[in-house]
Amino acid sequence: MIGVITPVVLATIAFYLFQSGGQSESLLYAALGAGLMGIWSTTLFGSGGAIQWQRWQGTLELLIAAPVPFIVVLVPLTLATAAYGLVSLVSTLVWGRVLFGIQLDLVHPILFVIAVPSAVIGLGLLGLLLASTFVLYRNANALSNLLGEPVWLITGMLVPISLLPGWVAPLSWVLAPTWGIRAIRDSALGGDPLPAILMCLGLGLLYMLIAALCLRHFERLARARATLALT
Amino acid sequence: MTALRIFFIGGGISYRALFNWISPWHYIPTMLGGTLFVLLFFTYLGRYTDVEDESFFVVGNAVYISSISCVYGSIMAIANERFLGTLSPLLATPANRLALFAGRALPYIANGIVVSAYGFAMSWLLLDFDPPASSLGPLAIVVTAGVVSCTAFGMFLGSIGLRARDVFFIGNLAYYVLLLFTGANVPLDVLPGWMQTISSGLPLTHAITAAREVVAGAPFSSVAGLTGEELLVGTCYAVAAYALFRLFEIEARRRASLERV
Numbered sequence: 001m002i003g004v005i006t007p008v009v010l011a012t013i014a015f016y017l018f019q020s021g022g023q024s025e026s027l028l029y030a031a032l033g034a035g036l037m038g039i040w041s042t043t044l045f046g047s048g049g050a051i052q053w054q055r056w057q058g059t060l061e062l063l064i065a066a067p068v069p070f071i072v073v074l075v076p077l078t079l080a081t082a083a084y085g086l087v088s089l090v091s092t093l094v095w096g097r098v099l100f101g102i103q104l105d106l107v108h109p110i111l112f113v114i115a116v117p118s119a120v121i122g123l124g125l126l127g128l129l130l131a132s133t134f135v136l137y138r139n140a141n142a143l144s145n146l147l148g149e150p151v152w153l154i155t156g157m158l159v160p161i162s163l164l165p166g167w168v169a170p171l172s173w174v175l176a177p178t179w180g181i182r183a184i185r186d187s188a189l190g191g192d193p194l195p196a197i198l199m200c201l202g203l204g205l206l207y208m209l210i211a212a213l214c215l216r217h218f219e220r221l222a223r224a225r226a227t228l229a230l231t
Numbered sequence: 232m233t234a235l236r237i238f239f240i241g242g243g244i245s246y247r248a249l250f251n252w253i254s255p256w257h258y259i260p261t262m263l264g265g266t267l268f269v270l271l272f273f274t275y276l277g278r279y280t281d282v283e284d285e286s287f288f289v290v291g292n293a294v295y296i297s298s299i300s301c302v303y304g305s306i307m308a309i310a311n312e313r314f315l316g317t318l319s320p321l322l323a324t325p326a327n328r329l330a331l332f333a334g335r336a337l338p339y340i341a342n343g344i345v346v347s348a349y350g351f352a353m354s355w356l357l358l359d360f361d362p363p364a365s366s367l368g369p370l371a372i373v374v375t376a377g378v379v380s381c382t383a384f385g386m387f388l389g390s391i392g393l394r395a396r397d398v399f400f401i402g403n404l405a406y407y408v409l410l411l412f413t414g415a416n417v418p419l420d421v422l423p424g425w426m427q428t429i430s431s432g433l434p435l436t437h438a439i440t441a442a443r444e445v446v447a448g449a450p451f452s453s454v455a456g457l458t459g460e461e462l463l464v465g466t467c468y469a470v471a472a473y474a475l476f477r478l479f480e481i482e483a484r485r486r487a488s489l490e491r492v
Contacts (some may be wrong), residue, residue, distance in 0.1 A: 014276070016417040021280035129300040144259035149268035159275045 007038030007088040008095050013166075014158055016098050028103070031096040033158040034187060036181045038088020038153055039123055046081025047127035048144030050074060051134040060135075061228050064219055071212050074131055082124030087114070088165035111187040115197055119180030125207040126176045132211040135218045157181050176203045234330035241326070242334030249311050262346055263471070266296035270350050270401040274358060279429035283418060289445045293350035294435060297343035297378045298385075298409050301434075303340040303354050305385025306402045310392030320392075322480055333469075336382045352414035362446045369451035370442055376439025376458045380465025381409075387468045390475035393483070414439055434468065437440045437461035465475055 011034035018026045054060040064070055096102035104110045130147070154168050155161060157178040162167055172178040176199075183196035222228045240399040280482035309332075312318040321346055322333075351370075354360040361369065392398030411417065411436040412426060419427055430436045438461045442456035451458075482488075 005404060013273075013416050013473060016421050017280040017282050019275065020282045020418065020421050023280065086343055142257040142260045146264040146268075149272045153268060153272045153275060159272070159279050163279055170288060193236055221369050 004038075004087060004091045005155065006041055007034045007092050010034045011095055012017070015096065019100075019187065021063040026098055027096055027100055028156060029101055029185065029189060030090070031092045033181060034124075035089030035092040035159050036049060036119065036177065036184065037152050038092065039082060039085030039120065040157075041142075041148055042085035042088065042176055043078065043082040043123045044130070044144045044148055046084070046153075047078050047131040048130045048134060050077045050081075050127075055228070064223075064228065065133075066200040069212075069215075070133075070135075070219065071128075071208075071215050073213075074128055074215075074225050075208070076128035077122035079121065080190030082120045082127060086124070088104075106188045107190040108187040108193065111193050115180075115183035115193050118197045118200045119177070119184055123192065123205045125204035125211070128216070129207040129211045132214040132218065135205055135222055137161050144231040150215075151175065154178075157205055176200050176207070179203065185201075206221070234327040235325050235459070238334035241331060242337045245335050246256050246338035248320055249308060250313070262299060262342070263349055266299055266346055266350060267353055269296055270354065271357070272477075274354070277416070285359055286446055287443060288360075288416060289354040289358055290446050291413075292440050293354055293381065294374055294377050294439045294442050295410060295413060295415035296350050297347040297382050298406060298435065299376070300339050300342035300346055301378055301381035302385045302388065302405050302409070304342060304394055305336060305382050306389040308339065309386060309389030310395075310398040313393060322484070328477065328480075329473065331474055332386070336379075336386055339385065339432065340375075340378055340382050343382060344375060347374050347378065353384075363448060365443045366448065369454065370443045372459055373438050373445055373454060374439045375460075376461045376465070377442070380434040380438065380461050380468070383465040383472060385391050385468035387472035387475065390472045390479065393476065393479040395404040395446075404487040409433060409435060412436070428432055430462075432464065434464055436463070437464065 011031055013032035015027055015033055016224070026226050051060065052062060063073055093104060097104060130144070132148065154161070154164065154172050155175050157177065161172050161178070179196045179199040183193045183199070183200055185191070186193035186196060255290070272290070273292050274285060274288040277283060278285060312321055351360075351362075355362075384405070386403050389398070391401060395401060412422075412430045412433055414422075414430060415435070419430055419436070419440070422430065437457045441457035441461070444454050444457075445451065
C-alpha cells in the first residue's frame with residue numbers, strides 16, 4: 001500500500017496538475033519526485049516501526065541486552081525498508097509511462113544508476129537516525145505520522161525549495177532527501193549529479209555517526225528509567 | 232429515551248474506550264501536525280503548478296483533511312470492536328442497534344469539524360487565505376455536511392471491516408482515493424469522465440465544490456443544492472453501512488464467527 005498506491009496517487013495528482021498548468025515536459029520530474037516521496041514513506045514507516053514493533057513483541061530488551069551493538073541490528077533494517085521503497089520509484093515511472101506517455105530518456109543513465117542507490121542509502125541512514133531517537137520515545141509511530149509530509153515539502157521532492165520561505169533552505173540542506181532527489185533529477189533530466197551524490201552519501205555517514213552516539217546515550221537513559229518495554 | 236441515551240452517552244463511552252490509548256502525544260502529531268502539512272504541501276504544489284488560485288487548494292485540502300478522523304476513526308469505531316474482542320458482549324446486549332451504531336459516529340464528526348476548522352484557521356494564519364466574514368456561517372454548514380457524509384462513508388468501510396481481514400488497508404486506500412477523486416487538488420473537469428462519475432458518488436466532492444463557491448462570496452442559497460447532494464451521498468453510505476452491519480451481525484451469529492480475526 002505505502003510502496004505502490006500512495007506514490008501512484010501522488011504521482012497522478014502531480015501529473016494532472018503539471019499537465020493542466022502547461023508543464024507537460026515536467027512529467028518525468030513529477031514521476032521521480034513522487035517515487036522518492038514513496039521511498040521516504042516506506043523508510044519512515046520502517047524506521048518508526050523498527051523500534052516500536054520490537055517493543056510490542058517484547059524483543060527490544062533482548063536485542064539491547066545482546067553483546068552485538070544495537071546499531072548493527074538497526075542499520076540493515078532501515079536500509080532494507082528504504083531499499084524496499086524502490087518499488088515506489090518503479091511504480092511511478094511505469095505508471096507515468098503507461099498512462100501519461102512519459103518518455104524515460106535519461107540524460108546520464110550510468111550516473112542515474114549510481115544516484116538512485118545513493119539516495120536510498122542517504123534516506124535509509126536518515127531513517128536510522130530517527131529510529132535511534134525512538135528508543136527513548138514511546139510514541140514513535142505518532143512522530144513518524146508527523147514527519148512524512150514536512151520532508152516531502154521542504155526537500156523539494158515536487159515543489160522547488162526556492163518557492164518556500166527563505167528559512168527553509170538551510171534546513172533542507174541537512175536532509176539527505178534534498179540531495180537524493182537532486183542527484184536523481186540531475187542524472188535523469190540533465191545537470192551535474194556528482195556533487196549531490198557525494199552530499200547524499202556524506203550526510204548518510206554523518207547520520208550514522210550521530211545515530212551511534214544517540215543510541216549509546218538513549219540506550220543508557222532507557223535502561224536507567226526502565227522504559228524500554230513500555231508501550 | 233433509552234435509545235437517545237445509547238446514542239449520545241454510549242457513543243461517547245465507546246469513543247473513550249476504543250481510544251483509551253490516545254493522548255496529546257498521539258493526537259497532536261497525527262490529527263493536527265500531519266494534516267497541516269498535507270494542506271501546506273498541496274497548497275505549495277498548487278502555487279508551483281499555477282493551475283488554480285491558492286484559495287482553490289486551501290479550501291479543498293482544509294475540507295479534505297477532516298477525512299483523517301471521518302475515515303480512519305469511523306473504521307476503527309466499528310472494526311476495532313472485533314479486534315479488541317468486545318464485539319460479542321456488545322451484540323449480546325438488547326440495545327437498539329440503530330442508536331448503538333449511529334451514536335458511534337458523533338465523536339468522529341466532532342473531530343472532523345475540529346480538524347477542518349483548524350486547517351482553515353492555520354491557512355488564514357500562514358497562507359494568503361482571507362475569506363469574507365460573511366462566508367464563515369455558510370462555510371461551517373457546508374463543511375459539517377461534508378464531514379457527516381464522510382463519516383457515513385467511514386462507517387460503511389468499518390462495516391466491511393467486520394468481515395475483512397485487513398481493515399487498515401481499506402482505510403489507507405480510501406484516504407488516498409478521496410485525495411485524488413474529490414477534486415481537493417485536481418479540478419474535477421481535468422479528470423477523465425469515468426473518474427468524474429466516481430467522484431460524484433464519493434463524500435466530500437460536493438462539499439468541497441460548495442465550500443469553494445461560498446469562500447468566493449456566493450450566498451448559501453446558491454450552494455444549497457450541492458450541500459443537499461453531499462448529504463444525499465452521505466445518507467446512501469449510512470444506509471448501506473447500517474444494512475451491512477446488521478447483515479454481518481446476523482451472519483456472524485449464525486456461523487459463530489463474531490470473534491474471528
